[in-house]
Amino acid sequence: MKWLALFLFSAVAVVQSSQRIPKNWPTPVYDISDDNLKVEKIHLGRLLFYDPILSRDGTISCSSCHSLYNAFAHTDHALSHGIDDRIGRRNAPALMNLAWMSSFMWDGAINHLDMQALAPITHVDEMGSSLPDLIDKLRGRGFYRKKFFEAFGDSTITGQHLLIAIAQFSSTLISADSKYDKVMQGSDAFSDAEERGFALFSRLCADCHIPPLFTSNDFASNGIPIDSSLMDMGKMEVTTNPADSLLFKIPTLRNVEFTYPYMHDGRFKSLYDVLDHYNDLKKPKDKRLEKIQLAENERVELVAFMLTLTDREFLFNQKFAFPKELLQPRE
Ligand code: HEC
Ligand code: HEC
Known part of the structure; x- marks a missing residue:
């Protein structure tokens, strides 16, 4: 038993996200070390991921198209459905091990995880909002002022902090235990x-x-x-x-x-x-x-x-x- 425990301990590395990453995996592109990831930032990112407040009319969240039980893909439709029942041009991809990716979207339109969330928030067929409008809405909420303060030590909500929080949550979606x-x-x-x-x-x-x-x-x-x-x-x-x-x-x-x-x-x-x-x-x-x-x-x-x-x-x-x-x- 002792030998087995030692073996398991050496075969995986532990990170802040409390995910076990097998040793033979390459080094991630996105920094998922304890120095960068913070529990409060990850939690804020998770709240934002599931909150339809991110869309113009409060109907669509990231999870409307990315469902956990489908590894964050979407199985009902071939092409994604967004705000005002608008149909997108592409199938929502599964989201996992994003910290190892250097380009995002089917065509590589985005090249950094920190910038990724901006695309669906502002896309007319997805959430149809804008970053300034969304920041205004969040600033009006005591709940989010508190959460941003816990995460960043600053209750002034900014677009940069919002994107970082979502990226931190996204980077913890690690699948390595099949x-x-x-x-x-x-x-x-x-x-x-x-x-x-x-x-x-x-x-x-x-x-x-x-x-x-x-x-x-x-x-x-x-x-x-x-x-x-x-x-x-x-x-x-x-x-x-x-x-x-x-x-x-x-x-x-x-x-x-x-x-x-x-x-x-x-x-x-x-x-x-x-x-x-x-x-x-x-x-x-x-x-x-x-x-x-x-x-x-x-x-x-x-x-x-x-x-x-x-x-x-x-x-x-x-x-x-x-x-x-x-x-x-x-x-
Ligand atoms: C030349 C590179 C290449 C090879 C070889 C290849 N694939 Fe793919 N595979 C792709 C690309 C690119 C896509 C996405 C294409 C698209 O969506 O237009 C894809 C998509 C897929 C998908 C769909 C995944 C999803 O989430 O939509 C499956 C399943 C798959 N491949 C399985 C296989 C299997 C099994 C083999 C071997 C028999 C294989 N592929 C060989 C490049 C390859
Ligand atoms: C209306 C449906 C919809 C909503 C809402 C949505 N997405 Fe997506 N997501 C997609 C589609 C479709 C793509 C592929 C887009 C492309 O290739 O142009 C995508 C791509 C992605 C990718 C890139 C994955 C990869 O492997 O390249 C990430 C990450 C992602 N979405 C995260 C999010 C986050 C975070 C939110 C919320 C801020 C969100 N999505 C909201 C449909 C959606």
Whole structure:
């Protein structure tokens, strides 16, 4: 027992967010050390994440489109639904391990976590507000003046502090406790089908969905054709470089069991639909896709492996859930 405890202790590092991060993970891009993260800032970020006060008419919160039980993706619609029932152009991605990401959005439009929340707050199809309007509203609330003071030692609410608080909460959404992680740490074992699926995955998929984060944080075309009603050009919309046409951010596959529908426009409903797509590709632009050929039993094994990326500790983590404080009467 003593040996096991020692092993577990050395296999994971503990951070302020009280998340356990396996030792073999790369260094995060965003500072999640005790020096930077503060419990009160994280808590304020969580309140803001769940509070519809962030939208112009008080109807939409971040969690309207990013639901904990779907690893913060949204499963009801392919394209996100925002204020005034406006339909966006893209599928809300799952949110996890954001501290390891250097670019955000399907096209990489945002390159720092601290700036990310500004996009949905101000987007006409999402929350339809503006930072000055929102700051005015928050300044009128004694509840938030107190919370900002606890977090930043200053009761003057600023846009910068608001964005930092949301980024700190977002950076604590760490998923590192799936069956896959346990197998890698030697405390669990794959079934035969999962083991074969892992071998297939390592050979066919891991060039882009690189473990342990299951993304390279890069952009690629996985061969899906453009949807002519959306005309989404992906990364080229940001860089205007034709070489970036139809390149999209490679999504993580952690918790992929619960993050359907899939792809930037939510076109596929199931993992089998995704595998059919990869299997049926003819002459893909990206050479890394050429080798994908799956027999019927291999499809089943690959899905069995992907299901080992489900992390129930994450999906049911009450630290990430709706804060009951928001239901209490407050000024
Ligand atoms: C109306 C639905 C909607 C709301 C509300 C919303 N989001 Fe999103 N979110 C999306 C969509 C859609 C994308 C992808 C946008 C794109 O690629 O252009 C996204 C992308 C993101 C990303 C980037 C993830 C990645 O891997 O690149 C983060 C982080 C995020 N949202 C956090 C938030 C936060 C924090 C809030 C609240 C301030 C919020 N979202 C509100 C729909 C929404
Ligand atoms: C060339 C790089 C590349 C390879 C190889 C690759 N993918 Fe992908 N994958 C992507 C990109 C890029 C997307 C997002 C595309 C989009 O939304 O337009 C994606 C999306 C996905 C999604 C949807 C995830 C979500 O949250 O929407 C799944 C599931 C997936 N890939 C599984 C696999 C599997 C399984 C393999 C191997 C059989 C594989 N991929 C091989 C680049 C790749």
